[in-house]
Amino acid sequence: MADSSTTFDVCIVGSGAAGGVAAKVLTDAGMRTVLLEAGPALNPEEDFKQHVWPYELAHRGAGIGGRGNEFVPPNGFWNDDREPYTQAEGTKFYWYRSRVVGGRTTMWGRAAYRFSAANFQPKSREGASEDWPITYEELASYYDKVESYIGVFGSKENLADVPDGVFLPPPPPRCTELLVKRGCKRLGIPCIPARAAILTRPLGGRPACHYCGQCGLGCKSASNFSSSQVMIAPALATGRLTLRTHAMATKVLVAKNGKTRGVCYIDKHSGVEHQVLAKAVVLAASACESARLLLNSRSAIFPVGLANSSGVVGRYLTDTISVDSEGYFPQLETLPPHNHDGTGGPHVFIPWWKNGENKDFAGGYFVEFGGGPKMPCPGAFHQICKRVQGYGTTLKKQCRRLYGTSIYFSARGEMVPNKDSYCELDPYVTDEWGIPVLKFHFQWGENEIRMAKDMHQTIKNIIEAAGGRYISPPALGSGNGLSIGGTSYHEVGTVRMGKNPGSSVLNEFCQAHDVKNLFVVDGGCFPSHPEKPPTLSIMALSWRASEYLVEMSRKGNL
Numbered sequence: 001m002a003d004s005s006t007t008f009d010v011c012i013v014g015s016g017a018a019g020g021v022a023a024k025v026l027t028d029a030g031m032r033t034v035l036l037e038a039g040p041a042l043n044p045e046e047d048f049k050q051h052v053w054p055y056e057l058a059h060r061g062a063g064i065g066g067r068g069n070e071f072v073p074p075n076g077f078w079n080d081d082r083e084p085y086t087q088a089e090g091t092k093f094y095w096y097r098s099r100v101v102g103g104r105t106t107m108w109g110r111a112a113y114r115f116s117a118a119n120f121q122p123k124s125r126e127g128a129s130e131d132w133p134i135t136y137e138e139l140a141s142y143y144d145k146v147e148s149y150i151g152v153f154g155s156k157e158n159l160a161d162v163p164d165g166v167f168l169p170p171p172p173p174r175c176t177e178l179l180v181k182r183g184c185k186r187l188g189i190p191c192i193p194a195r196a197a198i199l200t201r202p203l204g205g206r207p208a209c210h211y212c213g214q215c216g217l218g219c220k221s222a223s224n225f226s227s228s229q230v231m232i233a234p235a236l237a238t239g240r241l242t243l244r245t246h247a248m249a250t251k252v253l254v255a256k257n258g259k260t261r262g263v264c265y266i267d268k269h270s271g272v273e274h275q276v277l278a279k280a281v282v283l284a285a286s287a288c289e290s291a292r293l294l295l296n297s298r299s300a301i302f303p304v305g306l307a308n309s310s311g312v313v314g315r316y317l318t319d320t321i322s323v324d325s326e327g328y329f330p331q332l333e334t335l336p337p338h339n340h341d342g343t344g345g346p347h348v349f350i351p352w353w354k355n356g357e358n359k360d361f362a363g364g365y366f367v368e369f370g371g372g373p374k375m376p377c378p379g380a381f382h383q384i385c386k387r388v389q390g391y392g393t394t395l396k397k398q399c400r401r402l403y404g405t406s407i408y409f410s411a412r413g414e415m416v417p418n419k420d421s422y423c424e425l426d427p428y429v430t431d432e433w434g435i436p437v438l439k440f441h442f443q444w445g446e447n448e449i450r451m452a453k454d455m456h457q458t459i460k461n462i463i464e465a466a467g468g469r470y471i472s473p474p475a476l477g478s479g480n481g482l483s484i485g486g487t488s489y490h491e492v493g494t495v496r497m498g499k500n501p502g503s504s505v506l507n508e509f510c511q512a513h514d515v516k517n518l519f520v521v522d523g524g525c526f527p528s529h530p531e532k533p534p535t536l537s538i539m540a541l542s543w544r545a546s547e548y549l550v551e552m553s554r555k556g557n558l
Helices: 017-028 122-128 136-150 175-187 229-239 287-296 382-387 392-402 446-465 535-554
Strands: 002-013 035-038 240-242 249-252 262-267 275-283 321-328 365-371 406-413 422-430 436-441 470-471 518-521
Touching: 002 017, 002 392, 017 229, 017 275, 017 406, 017 535, 136 175, 136 535, 175 249, 175 406, 175 446, 229 240, 249 275, 249 287, 249 446, 275 535, 287 422, 287 436, 321 446, 365 446, 382 392, 406 446, 406 518, 446 470
Parallel strands: 002 035, 002 275, 035 240, 275 518
Antiparallel strands: 249 262, 262 275, 321 406, 321 470, 365 406, 422 436
């Protein structure tokens, strides 16, 4: 084992949304910080596939046998035989990792919605989930800081369920979005400008988006937010951040006094085990990976896992509920050809609006949609090729007639945490580096099944009100018509925060109840899972926790 002779102020594990924020805030405050990332750093000019045409890649980007996707930057949302995970009998859960500097923010959807005041009080509101130990008011100023720094477009709507923020001007809606917006108006359903971490005006030396619509391929200009380009790069420029790539964290080191003293990791190239020493440890490795690290960090002081006196590390795993449907709109067949491009996501969305209505489920959902003849590189005719048969001129005419006539809808909803959804260490399986892997248990509850039925009916109503024909999805039940766990990439809740140390792992500042110099700032800290995407809230919580860490360190309270 190679030991480090340097003791840093802080060691961060993970470089995604949470780790990037922590790196920026801590280094800005003057703290000497080391950041461990299990993957490589990417060079946007070489590794991002933005503006690459299919004919420029072998097999038009489909990979040998049509099983790959050469458009995704290296180490994107992936599974790797070297890093397996297992599933309990009857469980279907996909755990997508992104082993690269910047993590999933390199190619995420950039949806950036604040949680509402009600989202922090689900138990008080509807008797479901758990109330958070903080309020919206306590986090609002940190949402402001994040939005002001990274750039988020949106509009002031004064809607309680989607709080307003610090916004750049939103991009104009596309014609397909105007079509759906008119249908929503007929039904009395709000349809408002989306909110996304994409620049519509220059900010902090970053240019405005040029609307190529290829955000998922990596943004060479950094016009959309990624942790690597917007957080970690300036943190490195301070000279106070040490970045160690290909560093596979295995466990958190614990001193005799019960405090953390650093992190043990394996260099994935050499296979050599190293220790990095630090006065405080911040886990930002993603909800499941942070839980895995804590469970693997067993010792005589913490026999069931570090900071796990409550026994809830790995418990209450949740993911966003997602149901997808399609509408065919014949009026789009005769639409004159024009540029449908824009940002890499929707320009408008349908926020939750059913508060006060009679419903048979707890929580809420929102609806995203997109379609039309946009021109993203990968799979431009993917959906058409599934349903059109033939060859030659007839096939081409059919494809041209139908291309862009579908609008795809995705409703995203709140999952209520349940005792049957969790991750634990598999006692029999290890990864390539000898680290015990996670075993997943996951079940949607009856609440999610009832919500999914309502989602489908809502989408059907909107499609028909907008003049389209609803194309029905698979029947509900046994997972059909309802997303597979993990496929929304929004897994949270395995290291929950709370006021009671007996039923939670962290306090309101993401600080471990059992170990005061240990913080977990990724989505694992969530006590509940609101319907909004979690990334903006993860960043706000990480910013708040990092400032608290700096303050406690200066006072000598760590």
